[in-house]
Amino acid sequence: MLHEPAKGKDRRATGGQDASENRDVPDTPHAITAENLKKIYRPEKDMPPVEALKGIDLTIPQGSIFGLLGPNGAGKSTFINILAGLVLKTSGTLNVWGFDMDENPRNAKASLGVVPQEIYFDPFFTPREILDVQAGLYAVSPKERRTMEILEALNLADKADAYTRSLSGGMKRRLLVAKAMVHNPPILILDEPTAGVDVGAKSEIYRFISELAADGMGVILVSSELPEILGLSDRILVMHEGRFTGEFSREEASEERIMQSIYNRRAEA
């Protein structure tokens, strides 16, 4: 089994710290909560500020596949990048796996595996080295590392010792997924994981996501592709222009309802 299922707070990622430091953390049924989360980008030169998140409130339950859908520029990556620690929020609160992002950023971050939308690797590192470095950053001991197991699960075992510059775009994206898995986080977030990936590799990624969810991992899938979100998610959250405009269960969700939640919002604006 690639993912060890989460079992309450004992399974919480500790960011390399002793688990006993987390005894006072309350159990939470939520993977992620956000309250009045805002992000204003202040671009350089004479560009006006961009209000990318306009005060979002959100509760993502533990387990299952949660789809975050919205058109280009909706604010999806901004939200994910704040969780990943790549973008600083302007205001509001965020809680991950029971850890407040401001009070306990290390444990909050260690509870997440994030596959970013942008692909970047050092071209002269190999997949094996990249996974080992990442494991080191998360204080995963050499004995606990599952480098080859993860590479095999993502069909990259034969590229373990190749320079990443020699990998195709789809292979690089699969390597990003592998990298997010090294510390066995209870929650995995994938920001557009199938962009530029061929049809075969796409279905491999879908199968991999479904298996992780079946093993008890919480998956948040971010996409601007409606069929992808509709096909995989147990619950769907729709985002548009920095706000959430609708939330649907798998049974409730339809293309029409989702599009309506975006267009009604547009009509109000």
Ligand SMILES: Nc1ncnc2c1ncn2[C@@H]1O[C@H](COP(=O)(O)OP(=O)(O)OP(=O)(O)O)[C@@H](O)[C@H]1O
């Ligand atoms: N570093 C930045 N500086 C200034 N503005 C930014 C920055 N990053 C994002 N934005 C702006 O914030 C808004 C939300 O962008 P974001 O990347 O979060 O959208 P998205 O929903 O992920 O879109 P996509 O589907 O294209 O990936 C957009 O208006 C975008 O131009």
Ligand SMILES: [Mg+2]
């Ligand atoms: Mg994005």
